[in-house]
Structures are given as C-alpha cells and as structure tokens.
Amino acid sequence: xxYKSVMKLKKIAVMQKLLKxxxxxxxxxxxxxxxxxxxxxxxxxxxxxxxxxLVEETVRRLGKRIKVIEGDIQTTLDAERLQxxxxxxxxxxxxxxxxxxxLESAWVRAAIDExxxxxxxxxxxxxxxxxxxxxxxxxxxxxxxxxxxxxxGEDKPLKYPLAFQVSQLCLITKTxxxxxxxxxxxxxxxxxxxxxxxxxxxDVSAHEGTGMDRWVEVLKNRQGM
Amino acid sequence: xxYKSVMKLKKIAVMQKLLKxxxxxxxxxxxxxxxxxxxxxxxxxxxxxxxxxLVEETVRRLGKRIKVIEGDIQTTLDAERLQxxxxxxxxxxxxxxxxxxxLESAWVRAAIDExxxxxxxxxxxxxxxxxxxxxxxxxxxxxxxxxxxxxxGEDKPLKYPLAFQVSQLCLITKTxxxxxxxxxxxxxxxxxxxxxxxxxxxDVSAHEGTGMDRWVEVLKNRQGM
Numbered sequence: 001x002x003y004k005s006v007m008k009l010k011k012i013a014v015m016q017k018l019l020k021x022x023x024x025x026x027x028x029x030x031x032x033x034x035x036x037x038x039x040x041x042x043x044x045x046x047x048x049x050x051x052x053x054l055v056e057e058t059v060r061r062l063g064k065r066i067k068v069i070e071g072d073i074q075t076t077l078d079a080e081r082l083q084x085x086x087x088x089x090x091x092x093x094x095x096x097x098x099x100x101x102x103l104e105s106a107w108v109r110a111a112i113d114e115x116x117x118x119x120x121x122x123x124x125x126x127x128x129x130x131x132x133x134x135x136x137x138x139x140x141x142x143x144x145x146x147x148x149x150x151x152x153g154e155d156k157p158l159k160y161p162l163a164f165q166v167s168q169l170c171l172i173t174k175t176x177x178x179x180x181x182x183x184x185x186x187x188x189x190x191x192x193x194x195x196x197x198x199x200x201x202x203d204v205s206a207h208e209g210t211g212m213d214r215w216v217e218v219l220k221n222r223q224g225m
Numbered sequence: 226x227x228y229k230s231v232m233k234l235k236k237i238a239v240m241q242k243l244l245k246x247x248x249x250x251x252x253x254x255x256x257x258x259x260x261x262x263x264x265x266x267x268x269x270x271x272x273x274x275x276x277x278x279l280v281e282e283t284v285r286r287l288g289k290r291i292k293v294i295e296g297d298i299q300t301t302l303d304a305e306r307l308q309x310x311x312x313x314x315x316x317x318x319x320x321x322x323x324x325x326x327x328l329e330s331a332w333v334r335a336a337i338d339e340x341x342x343x344x345x346x347x348x349x350x351x352x353x354x355x356x357x358x359x360x361x362x363x364x365x366x367x368x369x370x371x372x373x374x375x376x377x378g379e380d381k382p383l384k385y386p387l388a389f390q391v392s393q394l395c396l397i398t399k400t401x402x403x404x405x406x407x408x409x410x411x412x413x414x415x416x417x418x419x420x421x422x423x424x425x426x427x428d429v430s431a432h433e434g435t436g437m438d439r440w441v442e443v444l445k446n447r448q449g450m
Contacts, residue, residue: 014239046271047356047385048377073357075383099387101326101357129384131272132298132326132355151376151399152273158300159354160272162324174376177402181432207406 018104022137025105029112029140033123039222040123042141044163047129049147050173050206052078054215055124057206059085061216065121069111071103071128078126090115094128102133105140122219131156135163142224146199149174154188161195168224169200171215176205243329247362250330254337254365258348264447265348267366269388272354274372275398275431277303279440280349282431284310286441290346294336296328296353303351315340319353327358330365347444356381360388367449371424374399379413386420393449394425396440401430 033040043051052070059066059082068089070079079091090111094100108125115123125141127134146167148156151174157164164170170192178185185203192199202218204211258265268276277295284291284307293314295303304316315336319325333350340348350366352359371392373381376399382389389395395417403410410428417424427443429436 046273046354046377047381048271048374072384074386075380077380077383095386099357099361101355128357129271130326130355130357132324132353133358136324149273149376151374151402152271155300155302156272158302159297161299161320177376 019136022105025109026138026140029105029109030142033112033117033140034142034225036117038117038120038123039143039219039225040125040141041219042125042127042134042139042144043147044127044131044134044144044167045129045147045173046131046149046152049129049149049152051126051129051147052081053206054147054171054173054204055082055126056085057209057212058124058216058219059087061212062122062219065119066124067115067120067122068124068126069103069108069115070126071107073099073101073128088115088120101128101130102137103127103139104137108139131160131163135166142222143168145169145171147171147173148188150177150180150183150185150188153182154184154191157188157191157195164192164196164199167196167199169202169218171211172201172203174205175203175210176208244361247330250334251363251365254330254334255367258337258342258365259367259450261342263342263345263348264368264444264450265350265366266444267350267352267359267364267369268372269352269356269359269369269392270354270372270398271356271374271377274354274374274377276351276354276372277306278431279372279396279398279429280307280351281310282434282437283349283441283444284312286437287347287444290344291349292340292345292347293349293351294328294333294340295351296332298324298326298353313340313345326353326355327362328352328364329362333364356385356388360391367447368393370394370396372396372398373413375402375405375408375410375413378407379409379416382413382416382420389417389421389424392421392424394427394443396436397426397428399430400428400435401433 074095076091079089082089144167301316304314307314369392
C-alpha cells in the first residue's frame with residue numbers, strides 16, 4: 001500500500017504539470033478565437049446523451065458557418081454524420097494514444113490549425129463521451145455545455161459534480177422520453193442547482209424540436225466571449 | 226508541443242508502474258475469493274445504464290448472500306439503496322482523491338477487508354459510471370460485465386471498444402424502451418461481436434424482468450472462477 005501511495009503522489013505531480021501546460025494552451029485558443037469573432041462551445045456528456053444529434057439540429061437552425069471538432073476514442077462515425085450536412089468536421093481519435101478519456105487543449109489546437117479559423121462563426125468541440133475526465137481539462141472554450149439525458153437519472157449531478165460545476169449551461173436532453181418511471185425532472189433541476197447554482201438549464205428534445213429555439217438564442221448571445 | 230510529448234511519456238511510464246501494481250493486487254483478490262468460493266463480478270457502464278437497479282433485482286432473485294462495493298465519485302446514494310434490501314454494501318468515494326474516474330484493486334482490497342469474506346456467495350463491484358477508464362484497471366473479478374442501455378445508441382461498442390473487449394458478458398439494458406427511433410438492436414449486437422466475438426450478450430429489462438432468469442443462470446454457473 002505504501003508503494004501505491006508514492007505512485008499516487010508521482011501521478012498527481014505529473015498531472016499538475018500536464019494541467020498547467022494544458023491551461024496555457026487553452027487560454028491562447030480562447031483569446032485567438034475571440035479576436036477572430038468565433039464563439040467556441042465545448043459539449044460534454046456521457047456516451048449517447050445526444051451531442052451529435054444536437055449539433056446536427058443546431059446546424060439546421062443556425063446555418064453552416066459552424067465547424068466541429070469530434071473527439072472519440074475510435075471511429076470517424078460522428079465526423080461523417082456532420083460532413084453529410086455540408087459542414088467541416090475534424091475527427092480526433094485518442095485510441096492510438098492510449099485510449100485517452102478526454103480531449104486536451106493541444107489536440108484542439110492542432111485540430112483548429114487543420115480546420116482553419118476562416119468561414120466560421122461558431123466552433124463546437126464534441127468531447128469524449130465521459131461524465132468525469134473531460135471536466136478536468138480546459139479546451140479553451142468560451143462556454144462549457146453539459147448534456148444529460150433524462151434516461152440517465154436525476155441523481156447524476158450529485159454523483160458527478162465537477163462536470164456540472166465547470167459548465168455554464170446544462171441541456172437536459174431526450175425529454176421526448178418523459179414521463180419516466182423513477183424519474184423527476186424537478187428533482188434533476190434541484191440537483192443541478194445544488195452543485196452549481198449559477199448553471200443555466202434548458203430542457204431539449206432534438207427529435208421533437210423542444211427547447212431548440214432557446215438553445216440557438218444562447219448561441220447567438222455569445223455569453224462568455 | 227515538445228514539452229507535452231515529454232510529459233506524455235512520463236505519464237505513460239507512471240501509468241505502467243501503477244497498472245503493474247494494480248494487477249498484482251487484483252490477482253491476489255481473485256485467488257483469495259476463489260479459495261473462499263465467492264464469485265466476484267465487476268459491473269461497468271456509462272452513468273445511468275442501470276447498474277444499481279440490476280443489483281437490486283438480482284438480490285430479489287438470488288437472495289441476500291451478496292455483498293456489494295459501490296464506486297462513486299461522490300455520494301452514498303447507491304449503497305443506501307442496497308442497504309435497504311438488507312445486504313451489506315460498502316461505498317468507495319473517489320472524490321477526495323482527485324475525483325478518480327475508475328476503481329483500482331487496492332481500494333477494492335480495502336473494501337473487502339471492511340466487508341469481510343464471510344456470509345457471502347457473490348461479491349459485486351459497481352464501478353464508477355464511465356465507459357472508458359474502468360476498463361483499464363483489473364479489480365480482481367472473475368467476470369467483467371458491461372451494461373449498455375438501448376438509449377445510448379448502437380454505435381457505442383465501436384467508439385469505446387476496450388470496455389467491451391475486457392468483458393465476458395454484455396447486458397443490453399432498458400429494453401423496455403424498445404422500439405426506439407434511430408436504433409437497431411440487431412446492429413448493436415453486430416457491433417459488440419465486431420469488437421469482441423467472444424462476448425456473450427443478454428437483453429434485459431430489470432423493470433419488466435426480461436432476461437433476468439438468464440442473467441441469474443450466468444451467475445449460478447460461475448464461469449471464470
């Protein structure tokens with residue numbers, strides 16, 4: 001057990017250096033995109049909460065001056081879905097680098113260099129589907145948006161507080177499934193407020209269109225830029 | 226970028242040492258529980274795929290000679306749910322240790338020491354809700370079981386292959402939601418087989434009871450022990 005404790009300390013020290021380097025690059029990205037009038041949004045959620053569907057529906061409403069950086073461990077499925085809409089999407093696969101469970105700002109930097117900053121008013125990052133690790137790594141966004149689907153349960157903000165605490169907006173997705181057994185939307189909203197009273201909340205169903213106008217309005221307001 | 230690469234290599238070296246220490250403890254746990262005739266199952270999934278509900282329904286069918294180690298970043302909500310059923314549940318919160326996104330064998334070891342190995346035929350670990358990181362850490366189980374709910378989408382095995390590759394059984398949960406728009410159960414099964422042809426698959430709905438008999442049969446067979 002003593003061996004483990006020493007390793008844990010070493011791991012923390014390495015992580016702190018990594019995070020510091022990560023934050024410096026993130027700040028540069030944020031400033032550069034602000035200078036170029038590009039509003040940068042980081043979408044985080046569990047696997048399958050509807051990030052790609054949300055982006056698809058957003059493009060339909062907000063137009064094609066949107067570029068997307070897709071984070072996945074494996075596959076280019078999501079980038080292909082978005083390219084079909086006629087927008088530029090760049091896929092980062094972390095699989096070859098140990099299956100990393102989050103995106104880091106250096107990879108986002110490299111993806112922006114590939115995509116170019118011209119021809120866009122909005123940049124979205126679709127982070128790795130994971131409610132834990134992406135919250136620890138600033139990718140340089142002007143706004144962090146957390147998606148939580150109603151099928152995931154009302155207790156998730158209490159169990160995974162950091163992801164909610166670093167987000168300015170929470171989208172409660174898949175509301176077309178309501179009402180659900182053992183689930184209270186009111187309780188979920190209360191739990192979000194418990195861990196982050198400042199977090200705005202919008203209920204959305206990308207399939208039915210519910211809440212999409214309010215979401216597009218948030219994007220147009222560009223808060224945090 | 227060069228700085229980052231060096232840090233990345235250091236991180237990998239530290240991780241390799243951590244994993245080696247982790248695996249040694251996991252092997253000890255596996256052997257000890259085998260000697261005591263306790264079948265140890267590690268449940269992994271995204272947040273909200275139904276791990277706790279599955280354990281509740283399993284206790285109702287298999288009896289109370291089950292103990293559970295609950296992994297969560299924060300809260301003791303899940304352990305409290307299980308204690309209501311009259312079984313022993315031990316909660317590990319990784320929040321105080323940097324919000325770790327997975328359980329390690331040393332923590333499972335400590336939890337087993339707290340729970341004691343008497344009075345049980347089965348030990349369950351409910352890992353942190355995360356489809357990425359828990360797959361990298363052997364906790365000493367005789368069987369890894371992956372839960373994926375139908376609402377998460379059919380593409381998940383392709384995007385998060387490691388979790389499926391280290392599992393002997395995949396439970397497709399929440400089948401009471403079927404049929405679903407843009408979802409094919411057949412396609413999901415194909416995708417699981419693509420990344421792990423040896424993985425057994427059972428469709429379950431803990432609420433409706435579908436597939437629960439087959440799941441209990443698997444537990445009784447104690448494959449991997």
